[in-house]
Amino acid sequence: MVDDGSxxxxxxxxxxxxxxxxxxxxxKSVEIALKSIRVxxxxxxxxxxxxVLAVSFLSFVNVTTDVANGxxxxxxxxxxxxxxxxxxxxxxxxxxxxxxxxxRWIIILSLMVCVVGIVNAHLMAGTERFREIGTMKCLGAxxxxxxxxxxxxxxxxxxxxxxAGALLGALFSLFNSFIRFGNVALTALSWADVGQSVLFAIxxxxxxxxxxxxxxxxxxxxxxxxxxxxxxx
Numbered sequence: 001m002v003d004d005g006s007x008x009x010x011x012x013x014x015x016x017x018x019x020x021x022x023x024x025x026x027x028k029s030v031e032i033a034l035k036s037i038r039v040x041x042x043x044x045x046x047x048x049x050x051x052v053l054a055v056s057f058l059s060f061v062n063v064t065t066d067v068a069n070g071x072x073x074x075x076x077x078x079x080x081x082x083x084x085x086x087x088x089x090x091x092x093x094x095x096x097x098x099x100x101x102x103x104r105w106i107i108i109l110s111l112m113v114c115v116v117g118i119v120n121a122h123l124m125a126g127t128e129r130f131r132e133i134g135t136m137k138c139l140g141a142x143x144x145x146x147x148x149x150x151x152x153x154x155x156x157x158x159x160x161x162x163x164a165g166a167l168l169g170a171l172f173s174l175f176n177s178f179i180r181f182g183n184v185a186l187t188a189l190s191w192a193d194v195g196q197s198v199l200f201a202i203x204x205x206x207x208x209x210x211x212x213x214x215x216x217x218x219x220x221x222x223x224x225x226x227x228x229x230x231x232x233x
Contacts, residue, residue: 029145033152040125044157047121051161052168054114055205058107059169061099062197067177068097070188079184086180111208118212122150123219133220143221150217154209162205166198 037044068088071079072095084090088097099107133146174194177185 029148029152030156033149033156036129036149037153037156043121043125044153047118048157048161048164050114050117051158051205051209052165054110054208055162055165055201056169056172057110058204059166059198059201060173061103061107061169062201063170063173063194064177065097065099066193066197067173067181067185067189069193070190071181071185072096073190074184074188079181079188082181111204115208115212118154118209119215122154122213122216125216129220133223137223146221146223147217150213150220151210154213154217155206158206158209159202161209162202165205166201169201170194170198 068083071083072090075095080090083097089100090097136146174186174189177189
């Protein structure tokens with residue numbers, strides 16, 4: 001005689017959805033993301049260049065401010081006059097300078113334009129990958145798996161672009177300061193402040209890259225497999 005309880009439990013087990021569908025280790029996910037970047041290299045390059053330019057401008061402004069503060073820290077009246085002639089609005093009692101409100105707005109606008117470009121590029125990339133996404137979903141990929149792939153790609157592009165932009169902006173700022181003020185601009189500079197400015201620019205670029213990909217990633221993750229597979233190439 002068959003126990004009704006055992007039959008019910010067996011039926012429940014057969015009807016229960018699997019706890020895990022397509023779950024890959026982080027190493028394999030990174031490999032897939034790198035392969036996707038290589039396949040769409042030129043589109044990825046355009047997205048990265050826009051991030052490089054925006055982050056480079058931010059790094060340039062911050063490092064230039066660090067140079068000016070380093071010159072003011074020497075408390076040399078001659079250097080103060082040189083800074084004033086260079087366009088810095090410094091009151092007699094001030095010992096530090098910062099970026100002007102107008103310059104801060106320019107930085108914010110450039111970063112916003114960069115985010116819009118990232119969103120547009122990833123939306124186009126998601127459109128090109130309809131069949132790829134549909135195939136992965138038919139094989140059992142969860143929404144969070146698709147989301148993770150997009151975030152990994154954006155994170156790697158963000159780190160590369162933000163790192164390159166921050167270093168280029170800092171180097172150009174130091175070179176420009178050396179041309180304007182001479183060797184004293186480098187000797188009076190606090191290199192710890194420069195390092196903080198570069199790291200801050202990299203962090204901002206990385207966050208912007210993730211923010212820019214969030215909406216396209218959600219759209220791709222919520223795509224129905226049937227709709228994705230039905231899309232013509």
